[in-house]
Amino acid sequence: MLPVIALVGRPNVGKSTLFNQFTRSRDALVADFSGLTRDRKYGEANLLGRKCMIVDTGGLSGEDEGIDSVMASQSLAAIDEADLVLFVVDCRAGLTSTDQMIANHLRKQSKKVLVVANKIDGNNHDVVVAPFYELALGELHPTTATHGRGVRSLMQAILDVL
Ligand code: GDP
Ligand code: MG
Numbered sequence: 001m002l003p004v005i006a007l008v009g010r011p012n013v014g015k016s017t018l019f020n021q022f023t024r025s026r027d028a029l030v031a032d033f034s035g036l037t038r039d040r041k042y043g044e045a046n047l048l049g050r051k052c053m054i055v056d057t058g059g060l061s062g063e064d065e066g067i068d069s070v071m072a073s074q075s076l077a078a079i080d081e082a083d084l085v086l087f088v089v090d091c092r093a094g095l096t097s098t099d100q101m102i103a104n105h106l107r108k109q110s111k112k113v114l115v116v117a118n119k120i121d122g123n124n125h126d127v128v129v130a131p132f133y134e135l136a137l138g139e140l141h142p143t144t145a146t147h148g149r150g151v152r153s154l155m156q157a158i159l160d161v162l
Pocket of ligand 1: 010011012013014015016017018058118119120121143144145146147
């Protein structure tokens with residue numbers, strides 16, 4: 001069994017862009033379930049030589065919904081089946097209450113979690129990631145998924161905790 005890594009987080013934070021960075025080619029796509037499983041997408045990732053299964057999720061719901069609707073989705077199932085969760089947040093948008101709700105859920109699980117602080121772009125890392133320490137999920141892993149920046153160090157961080 002390959003280790004399973006799940007990408008979770010609000011819509012539009014860059015989960016699918018990261019998924020593509022990890023899988024690189026279309027051939028890597030193992031299965032794409034829509035309908036019943038609502039956008040859970042499995043791909044094979046090669047992390048600096050180690051094969052893993054990576055799961056992209058369609059995104060947790062909007063800002064003014066409660067924890068139940070936020071987490072009552074395929075993301076819960078993806079978290080359950082994962083060996084490691086990559087919780088992706090958006091540094092351009094800043095910290096949101098939905099991020100807080102997701103973090104609260106993840107802190108109650110006995111799962112390994114890495115917080116990916118995406119959309120760093122040209123900004124100062126320290127400044128834009130700082131608000132996300134409030135999530136209390138440990139170290140933050142800065143990336144600019146669209147340019148693949150930070151992806152290699154993220155892969156190394158994943159291998160260190162798997
Ligand atoms: P998802 O809904 O979480 O899967 O997010 P997507 O991967 O579909 O990305 C949402 C949008 O954000 C797309 O237009 C991406 O091109 C853009 N995006 C992803 N990563 C970055 C980034 O690092 N910087 C910027 N500026 N845009 C990004
Ligand atoms: Mg997506």
